[in-house]
Amino acid sequence: MASPSSPVYCPRIFTTMVNVTLNPINSTQKITPLSAFVISLHGLFSSVGIVENLLILGIVGFHVRRSVISIWILNLAASDLLATASLPFFTLYMAKGRTWTLGTPFCRLHSSIFFLNMFVSGFLLAAISMDRCLVVLKPVWAQNYRNTAIVAKVCGVIWALAVLCTVxxxxxxxTITDRNGRIKCYYNYAQLLPAQPFDLESLCKRREEAFGLTKFFLAFLIPLLIIIFSYIAVNAKLARRGCRRPYRFVRLVVAVVVSFIICWAPYHILSVMEVLTPLDHPSQQSIARGLPTAATIGFLNSILNPVLYVFSCPDLCSKIRHSLGAVMESVLAEDLAELARRRSSGRISNSTSEATLKPRNAITALCLKGEMEVSEGLSTHEN
Incomplete structure (x- = not known):
């Protein structure tokens, strides 16, 4: 056992961090055009993401009446703002020749923000998909019980679970220093060691597998399956009701699923490969070099989310000339007057007079402009 003053590292992680970088780009040489392009791209992502999410938080938070949808968007934008705000420090890491110069405490904080966003985004996207699914499958229940108080509590639970997963x-x-003097902000599973005798290599392997599989299942696979099956259920329900599914509807659904996969699949796949691939396998070097790039692609999801979940209103192009606040109000605000009128008359009536109401366009099932309109149309059909 090493002395208290000597750092203790897992054999696998230490060997990977040291030996994989035997032939890297020397940290003292000039930045290549490709490296400069990548660093500039990081800066662009960060600037766009911060401005984009700040605008959403400011407009939705102060200029849009509270609704179920606005609460989802506020929480999603808050998570994405945290991620994009931390991206400049990752850009600095890249600019310094992939060496971490901000110390161990900030290394832990910066990494935690990345993982927190990863979990919150996955959980929120899954919850939003389930919420939309309930609006279509259970319109009467959603009309009566789906409210801002419940959604706010759900968001609180999501943040709490994400924090627990991030701890x-x-x-x-x-921070681990390799043979080239580069400091890596990376995992060190040889911390918080048990008091009783143990095998360090076996303990590290179990912890590494637990971390890799936890990220893959909780932050990616399970949310992805929920998103896919929710939209399949929505589509099947609308098909049974004979509702038309316009191209815009299909395009939005495909964009949501594909963007989530494209942004997060590379990172999670490489993370699982890193855990399951033998240490002496040649692909370990490619994995180690590819993970930072995959993490950058994961950050991109924080920029795409506002586009997909806020600016997906079908009438956005014709309304873009209005003020941004008016656009957001049109996209996010639910028809509170109509909702109040319906609730003032008691629970949704099952009288046959409702059968004369025209069903709404099926695109509103997934458009953030007014999801409650779908429930009105579907409940009309049921009666």
Missing amino acids: PFYLFRD
């Missing part, structure tokens, strides 16, 4: 990643993050 281990904070505790086991550390």
Whole structure:
């Protein structure tokens, strides 16, 4: 056992961090055009993401009446703002020749923000998909019980679960110096060691597998399956009701699923490969070099989310000339007057007079402009 003053590293992680970088780009040489392009791209992503999410938080938070949809969007934008605000420090890491110069405490904090956003985004996108699914499958229930108080509590639970999932990643993050003098902000599973005798290599392997699989299942696979099956259920319900599914509807659904896969699949796949691939396998070097790029692609999801979930109103192009606040109000605000009128008359009536109401366009099932309109149209059909 090493002395208290000597850092303790897992054999696998230490060997990977040291040996994979035997032939890297020397940190003292000039930045290549490709590196400069990548660093500039990081800066662009960060600037666009910060401005984009700040605008959404400011407009939705102060100029849009509280609704179920605005609460979803506020929480999603808050998570994405945290991620994009931390991206400049990742850009600095790239500009410094992929060496971390901001110390161990900030290494842990910066990494925790990335993982927190990863979990919150996955959980929120899954919850939003389930919410839309309930609006279509259970319109009467959604009309009567789906309200801002319940959604706010759900968002609170999502943040709490995401924080709990992030705590281990904070505790086991550390700075490791390789043979070239580069400092890596990476995992160090040889921390918080048990008091009883143990095999360090076996303990590290179990922890590494637990971390990799936890990220893959909780932040990617399970949310992705929920998103896909929710939209399949919505589509099947609309098909049974004979509702038309315009191209815009299909395009939005495909964009949501594809963007989530494209942004997060590379990172999670490489993370799982890193855990399951033998240490002496040649692909370990490619994995180690590819993970930072995959993390950058994951950050891109924080820029795409506002576009997909806020600016997906069908009438956006014709309304873009109005003020941004008016556009957001049109996209996010629910028809509170109509909702109040319906609730003032008691629970949704099952009288046959409702059968004369015209069903709404099926595109509103997934458009953030007014999801409650779908429930009105579907409940009319049921009666």
